[in-house]
Amino acid sequence: MSNETPEWNPNDLSLEPLDQNARNTGPYDEDFDYAEAFASLDLDEVKADIEDVLTTSQDWWPADYGHYGPLIIRMAWHSAGTYRTGDGRGGAAGGTQRFDPLNSWPDNANLDKARRLLWPVKQKYGRNLSWADLLVLSGNVAMESMGFETFGFGGGREDDFEPDAGVDWGPEEEMMADKRHDEEGNLIGDLAADHMGLIYVNPEGPGGEPDPLESAKYIRQSFDRMAMNDEETVALCAGGHTFGKVHGAASDDHLGAEPGKAPIEQQGLGWESDYGEGKGADTITSGIEGPWTQSPTSWDLDYVNNLLEYEWEVHEGPGGAWQWRPKDGELEGSAEHAHDPDGSATPMMLTTDVALKRDPDYREVLERFQENPMEFGQAFAKAWYKLIHRDMGPQERLVGPEVPDEPMIWQDPIPEVDHELVGDEEVAELKAMLLESDLTVTQLAKTAWAAASTYRDSDKRGGVNGARIRLKPHRDWEVNEPEELDVTLETLSAIREEFNASREDDVRVSLADLIVIGGNAAVEQAAEDAGYDVEVPFEPGRTDASQEQTDVESFQALRPDADGFRNYYTGVDPMNRSPEELLVDKADLLDLSPAEMTALVGGLRTLDVTYGDSGRGVFTDEPGTLSNDFFETVLDMRYEWEAVDDENLHFAVVDRETGEEVYEASRVDLVFGSNHRLRALAEVYAAEDGEEQLVEDFVDTWHKVMTLDRFDLK
Structure with a gap:
C-alpha cells in the first residue's frame, strides 16, 4: 500500500485515505464555490496574462528559444498524464504535481521552475484560479501561442492542499526501479506508468535499453491504461514532441537533490546543477539532449516528417543517455539553437519516438497523419483535450466559455431531462408499488447499491445516473449476480412503464430515479421493521443512458x-x-x-x-x-x-x-x-x-x- 504503517504496528489498517475525506485541509470555507469563482473570470484576460509570462524570459531560469511554451506543455502533460483508468486516480485534478512524491519524481525534473514562472498569474487571480486549472490551461495557451488551435478548455478543478493518500504509486522503494511487471512484462494492478517516478515509459527504452520494438509494447500498455488508443497515443506523442527540446547538457551526476530533499534555503526548488551555469544551454533534466524539430516553437509537420523520412541510429548523447540521430549526418545543424541566436542544433529522437516508426500499427497512423496534416492536428487537439479533462468526469462539471458544445463518449454522456419530474406524491405512490411487488427489501437495496456504488470520486465516473446497471457491461458483472439482477430489473421496468402510462400529465419517472426510489423504500421499510420512522431524502432528475452512449470497454475499468x-x-x-x-x-x-x-x-x-x-x-x-x-x-x-x-x-x-x-x-x-x-x-x-x-x-x-x-x- 502507498500508506506505510508504523514499524511498531505493522498489521494496522491505514484509514488515512478516509480521514482525508472527513476533513477540509484547505483554507477556504465550505461556502466557497470554486466553479462559480472560475466562471467569474475574464478567461481572455487570464490567457493573455499567461502568454505574457510564456514570452518573457527570466534570468533566473532562461527560456529556450525565448519561449517557455514547450516547458509549460510538458508541465501540463505531466500534471494530467498520471491519470490511470484502473482506479481513476491521478490526473490534473487537485493540482497534486505541487506535492511530493510527484513534485520530486525524476520525470518531473525542473517542472518546479515551470510552476514558479506561473506564480505571478496565480498570485493575481488568487482563489478564483486554482493551480489545478492553471497548470493545464497554461498548456493550452502555450500551444495557441505557437500556432496550434486547441479543441477547448473547461475549468472547475479545485485545488488539493495535501497529497492524495489513496493513490498507490507502486511497490518500489527507489525511483526508476521496476517491480511492477509480471514475468510476461504486464503491468500489475492499477498501475500505468512503466517505472516508479515516470509518467509513462522510459524514454531511453525499457530498463534503459534502446530497443524500439520492445519500447512500443510498453508504450501501448501504458497509454492504454491511461485511456488512450493507438491513434490518440501517436497523436499525443507526435503533437507534444513537435514543440521544444530535451535537456542533457551533461550527466545527471551534476544535479543536486530533488525538491523533497533539497536544503531549506532552496525554498522548494530542486535539482540544483553545478554544471556550467546550471541553466539555459547547460540545463540537465532527462539526460537526453536536443530538439525534435527544426523550429521547436512552431506548430508544423516537422516531427512526423523527420521521423518517417530519415533513418535514425542510436548513440550516447552528451548526458550519457541513449538517444537517436539521423544517419550519415543528415539534418546536421538544421535546427535552431535554444539559447545562441548564431548557433544551431541537430534534431534528435528518443527510443520511444523511434518505436512509433518501427511498430507497424503506430507507423500506419504516422503515415496517415503525414498525408493528412489537418487530420493530424484534429487528432492531437482531441487527444490533448481528453488528456487534460479525462479525470473531470461528465461535461456538466466543466466551466467556462471554451467548453465544447457536444460531450465526448469518454465523458459518459446521459440524456437531458425531457419531462416533468416526480414530486413527493408520485414518489410515495411509486414506493408503495415497489413494496407491494414481488421484490424484497434486500433485492431493492441490492440493486440500488450495485448501481450507485460504481461511482469513483477519483475521476467522477460511474454512479446510478444513466441507469447503466441495465446495460453492458454492468449488467453482466459477476458481483451484480446477473440472474437475480435480471429479475429485479424486469420488475422495476414493468413498474416504471405502468406508472408512466397511467399519467395524464407530463410527469415521468426514469429507471435511474426508480432504482434509487426502490433502494430508499427498502431502507425506510427496514428501519420501520426495527421500530424507527425515517425518510431517506430523494431528489429526482436522473435520466437513462442508451447502450450507444456507453463505451463498454471503458466501463470495464469500473468492474x-x-x-x-x-x-x-x-x-x-x-x-x-x-x-x-x-x-x-x-x-x-x-x-x-x-x-x-x-x-x-x-x-x-x-x-x-x-x-x-x-x-x-x-x-x-x-x-x-x-x-x-x-x-x-x-x-x-x-x-x-x-x-x-x-x-x-x-x-x-x-x-x-x-x-x-x-x-x-x-x-x-x-x-x-x-x-x-x-x-x-x-x-x-x-x-x-x-x-x-x-x-x-x-x-x-x-x-x-x-x-x-x-x-x-x-
Missing part, C-alpha cells in the same frame, strides 16, 4: 474485483492487498469517512446486501431489518472466530459454550472488531443506545452514495 460492502472478493489482487485494505480503497473511491464506511457496512449486512446466498456477515436472525445486530455480534465475547480456509479469508462464528457454528464471516467483518479505530466506531453502534444512531448515520450515508454522481446538486 470491482472486490466490494467489501457486499462481502464480495474474487480472492486475487495483483497488488497483494487484503480484503480489508480493498474495503478501505472502495470506501475512499466513494468519498467516505471511517464512520460512514462503518455505518454502511453494518447496515448493509443486516439488510442482507451481500454477494451470493452464503449469508456471510449477516449476523442477524432478521435479515432485511435495519438493526445493530452486526456490531453486537462482532463485539460479543460469547463468540470466537475460527478460520475455515488456509488463506484466512473466511471464518466461522462459534458459540464458545456450545461449540456451535452460529454464522459465517469474512476478514472484512472481523476487521471491525480487530482494528482499534474501527472497533471504537463499532462500539458506538453496538451499545444499547447505538441502534438509533446507526439508523440515522446509515440513512445519511446511503443518501450520500445515491447522490454522489448528482453534480447538478453540488
